[in-house]
Amino acid sequence: MSVSPVDPATLAEAETGGDRPEAGAGFVGRSPGQLARARLRRDRTGLVSGGMLVFFVLVALAVPLIEWAYGIGPREQFQSRLDGFGMPLGYAGGVTGEHWFGLEPGLGRDILIRLVHGLRTSLFIAVAAAVITAAIGVVLGTVAGYLGGWLDAVVNWVTDLTLAMPFLIIALALIPTIALRFYGQRDEVPAGFQIGVLIAIFALFGWTSTARLVRGQVIALREREFVDAARASGAGLGHMLFRQLLPNLWAPILVSFSLAVPAYITSEAALSFIGVGLTDATPSFGRMIYRSLDYLQTDPAYVFFPGITIFALVFAFNLFGDALRDALDPKSSR
Secondary structure: OOOOOOOHHHHHHHHOOOOOOOOOOOOOOOOHHHHHHHHHHHOHHHHHHHHHHHHHHHHHHOHHHHHHHHOOOOOOEOHHHEOOOOOEOOOOOOOOOOOOOOEOOOOOEEHHHHHHHHHHHHHHHHHHHHHHHHHHHHHHHHHHHHHOHHHHHHHHHHHHHHHHOOHHHHHHHHHHHHHHHHOOOOOOOOHHHHHHHHHHHHHHHHHHHHHHHHHHHHHHHOOOHHHHHHHHOOOOHHHHHHHHHHHHOHHHHHHHHHHHHHHHHHHHHHHHHOOOOOOOOOOOHHHHHHHHHHHOOOOHHHHHHHHHHHHHHHHHHHHHHHHHHHHHOOOOOO
């Protein structure tokens, strides 16, 4: 007696009661972006840090609404809430139901409203500088890596020259010089001008890391088969750069961008702290921390609130940048 082999599909159908899944239902193709999002959703650190960043961004965007609801402006002074030595009355630097984070010693300005204004200023400067530096770095790195030759040599020479310049010393020399060039020593420099100068200084020095990263990636990609096929089909330079190469560079660009923003936040705070960034008229973390140094023992709450805010902001950006790098890495185990 001969026994015919049992079809595995028939056996699976019998075991499941006749409910057969459709062909290919267990295998769903996913793009690299979908895979990266799935890895990021499984990363608790990335989710928590991303939630913190969303909170900070929403607060920065809602500054006019917060100021309207809070009923206090960043330049309003409450001298009646200070004692004879200029210290806030009450506990923890004058924390009350009206002033949630207390008052500044000496001037009596509300710390909370100046803190949210400083958050908006720092985020705007950092994100704008990161966008500009990323754009410059991507364009120069892609063109230099793909074309090579003398253009690549010139871009590398300019990159090496820029990296050799000491950022802090040049910033200390350029920022006051530019302000004096357009405004006198006794004239008040507008906040918009100060912010624009800081963004320009960051863009002048910040594009080099992105350009080198993108150039190395393009050099590795320009010999791949899909590039040869597009070149053989007669694709132009713009098509090769922006349709063939650039879509394969988003992962390192995004990671570089996410790590550049916290670097610019701390750089802006450092320059404002030493007096060459934003002035005291413009709320910023650096100026608030600088003014709080004289009150570390008598009013530690004054330095605590801006210090913990900038720490949480930079820490969240760095954690999210690390999580994003792991999520975009195809070899990641997450």
